[in-house]
Amino acid sequence: MPTAYQDLDEPSQVELLRGVADRAAPRFGLAPTEVRLVLHGFNTTFRLDTPGGPVAMRVNTNSLSSAGTVQAQQAWQHAIRRDTDVLVPDPLPVDGGGYLALVRSAELGREVMVTASTWLDGEDLGTVSTPEQCRALGELMATLHEHAASWEPEGHHRFPRLTGTLFGDPDVLTAAVAQDRELAALVSAAGQRCEAAFERLADEPVVPLHADLHGGNLKWHDGRLAVFDFDDSGLGPPALDLAICAFYLRGGDDDHGPESAVRAGYAARRPLPDLATEDAEALVAARQLLLANSILASTTAGQRADAAAYLRITGDRLRHWLDTGRFTRTLPRG
CATH class of the missing domain: 3.30.200.20 (Phosphorylase Kinase; domain 1)
Structure with a gap:
């Protein structure tokens, strides 16, 4: 067989x-x-x-x-x-x-x-690191949002609506953590907080978003950014794209500078979304739950092998966010 x-x-x-x-x-x-x-x-x-x-x-x-x-x-x-x-x-x-x-x-x-x-020239960026790259990413995101708002608005219905923490994907995460009481409680509490933020954004104007703007989907060539991989694109409020991007920026020694540079680049072309800090942090944290759920659902060998370890990391990050109110992928030592 x-x-x-x-x-x-x-x-x-x-x-x-x-x-x-x-x-x-x-x-x-x-x-x-x-x-x-x-x-x-x-x-x-x-x-x-x-x-x-x-x-x-x-x-x-x-x-x-x-x-x-x-x-x-x-x-x-x-x-x-x-x-x-x-x-x-x-x-x-x-x-x-x-x-x-x-x-x-x-x-x-x-x-x-x-x-x-x-084919796009240049190497995958991997990590958006320099102030120049971060500002360019913010400008790129704002340009995408401006274009999306005017591009064939009658056809926006062809995109899925990115609502809720898992964007409508089947929930395999809840069952996967059910036997670990502490992790299950963290996932449940985080999920409820994230869902509440999405509900408060339900009436915000939406446009097609890239919804996966991070260094792995960017190239830097001759001083310019190029973007690819539109597979996660869907309808959502512009604040969601900024939050998804922020998730990947919060992973180094400087947990504020890169994100601030992205926001400055965005603001140079388009007004920043007006969003409460609590809701903005919930949208950032929601990415952690979505990624954990996606890895558990994946059929790819390497991701299946990494799933258990990623669940432990997920729990640590969610605990820190629930305790402090700020999500970060780089946790304090000790």
């Missing part, structure tokens, strides 16, 4: 998905000479070397987005490339129209969504 995909080791998973990428390539008019792994994470990205230049191909292994949502995300990305000075990869169309190929995989037991785009 074949081994289930989620039980394969990482090299075996990658080779299986490489086959999916090979079968998807002709749908985008591509004849790659080489297919190389870029990242095997929640989803999986390959670099395809072609006679026309390199192409990034994304195999949506764990994505919970619908086909319609992926099409909307790719269409917005193309419009950003066309209408603004923000550097983004340009999605490649498939034969028959649209930006999405569906490739049947017997091993996964379903059709897999595949997208492709032009």
Whole structure:
């Protein structure tokens, strides 16, 4: 009996998905000479070397987005490339129209969504660190929000509404921590506080958000930021994008400077959202719960192996936030 995909080791998973990428390539008019792994994470990205230049191909292994949502995300990305000075990869169309190929995989037991785009030069940033990069990130975010507000507003319904702590994803976290009374209590208390903040934001104006602006989805090349990976995009208040970004910035020795620089960059182009500090912190902390839930739901070998340790980290971070009122990924020693 074949081994289930989620039980394969990482090299075996990658080779299986490489086959999916090979079968998807002709749908985008591509004849790659080489297919190389870029990242095997929640989803999986390959670099395809072609006679026309390199192409990034994304195999949506764990994505919970619908086909319609992926099409909307790719269409917005193309419009950003066309209408603004923000550097983004340009999605490649498939034969028959649209930006999405569906490739049947017997091993996964379903059709897999595949997208492709032009290649972005430069190395992944990894960590947004310098004041210049942080300010540029704030300016980039504000530009995305301005564009989103005016871009095809009648089509905004094609994006999911990013409501609630888990954005509507199935809750696997509650059951996973049920046997650990202390951790279960922390997750429950944090979840209630986060849900209350989302409820208070329910009537705020919403626009399409990138919803995953961190160094792993950014490149820094010739003094400019480029952004990719729009898979988490959905409708939400602009304050949510700032909070998600803040989650990733709060992880170094300086837990205030980078975030302040991002906010300054944002304010230079667009007024900052008016949000109570308590609600802003809850939106930052909500990212911790969402990520823990996503790792538990993932079929990717490396993430499954890390899940137990990440739950312990989650508990420590939530405890600190509930005790102090400020969320940080870097906890005090001792």
